[in-house]
Amino acid sequence: MENILVEKLNQIAVVTINRPTKLNALNKATIEELHHAFGSLDKDAEVKAIIVIGSGEKAFVAGADISEFADFSAEQGRTLAAKGQELLFDFVQNLATPVIAAVNGFALGGGLELAMSCHFRVASSNAKMGLPEVTLGVIPGYGGTQRLAQLVGKGRAMEMIMTASMIDAETAKNYGLVNHVVPQDELLEFVKGIAAKITNNSSVAIAKAIQAVNANYTDGVNGFEVEIANFGACFATEDFKEGTTAFLEKRKAVFPGK
Known part of the structure; x- marks a missing residue:
């Protein structure tokens, strides 16, 4: 470089x-x-x-x-x-x-x-x-x-x-x-x-949020539909499991980024 x-x-x-x-x-x-x-x-x-x-x-x-x-x-x-x-x-x-x-x-x-x-x-x-x-x-x-x-x-x-x-x-x-x-x-x-x-936050969720926000500015793409799809996809991630478990256990989440 x-x-x-x-x-x-x-x-x-x-x-x-x-x-x-x-x-x-x-x-x-x-x-x-x-x-x-x-x-x-x-x-x-x-x-x-x-x-x-x-x-x-x-x-x-x-x-x-x-x-x-x-x-x-x-x-x-x-x-x-x-x-x-x-x-x-x-x-x-x-x-x-x-x-x-x-x-x-x-x-x-x-x-x-x-x-x-x-x-x-x-x-x-x-x-x-x-x-x-x-x-x-x-x-x-x-x-x-x-x-x-x-x-x-x-x-x-x-x-x-x-x-x-x-x-x-x-x-x-x-x-x-x-x-x-x-x-x-x-x-x-x-x-x-x-x-x-x-x-400190879930890198997987952040990546999905970036996609959803950008979708609103992309011709021919329905941003709300992308948000719904990405919201659902988050439920299948290890980050979601860790985040919700940490919340219920009243501790700070340690996200694996997966």
């Missing part, structure tokens, strides 16, 4: 995008590395939650690496967007392991799209977020037009995309784009605290 760092401790993995001289911009190599890292962590039974953050204090991810696609044709552009969504953005959204974005500094273009593909977001007080693609004569291509509208509503998404304006952390919180805003020097520990709460 040349562009990312991965640390694991107490069932929590921290994935750091480590291209500080490029403000952690996403190039093809970084997207590939993130795909492999998230895939590996998702298969690791010891990892119950993943945090993704940018290195340094300036940026989470300041965008995509424009130099890689400035001379692309229309077909190459379509392939770039499709491949990126397959490898990273859709991949993260549908990961069974919860992924939390710790947005430290700028999250622009592909950076905001990565943060939005995570299951939820926490921002540092100096964070700035936006989708400035129209200033380059292109639109967001990694799910930005879809996920931003889902998170903040159609009108606000239209305004942000059309004006290419950045919003600050408090505005993002008011919009529902991030869940919390904390001082930058407290960001990672704060997010680790949330992740630690997640690790």
Whole structure:
């Protein structure tokens, strides 16, 4: 891994995008590395939650690496967007392991799209977020037009995309784009605290809940039916047996993750 760092401790993995001289911009190599890292962590039974953050204090991810696609044709552009969504953005959204974005500094273009593909977001007080693609004569291509509208509503998404304006952390919180805003020097520990709460719960049930919530935003899928099916499936798991037994025995559950 040349562009990312991965640390694991107490069932929590921290994935750091480590291209500080490029403000952690996403190039093809970084997207590939993130795909492999998230895939590996998702298969690791010891990892119950993943945090993704940018290195340094300036940026989470300041965008995509424009130099890689400035001379692309229309077909190459379509392939770039499709491949990126397959490898990273859709991949993260549908990961069974919860992924939390710790947005430290700028999250622009592909950076905001990565943060939005995570299951939820926490921002540092100096964070700035936006989708400035129209200033380059292109639109967001990694799910930005879809996920931003889902998170903040159609009108606000239209305004942000059309004006290419950045919003600050408090505005993002008011919009529902991030869940919390904390001082930058407290960001990672704060997010680790949330992740630690997640690790106390059933990873099997959490994976089923992720599927059910995502189903509501998937065309042609009835989210209520997915919820009913996943609710029923939980009854056949060892986690359900442990959780209900622990409750009746008035003790803390120790979930096997099965």
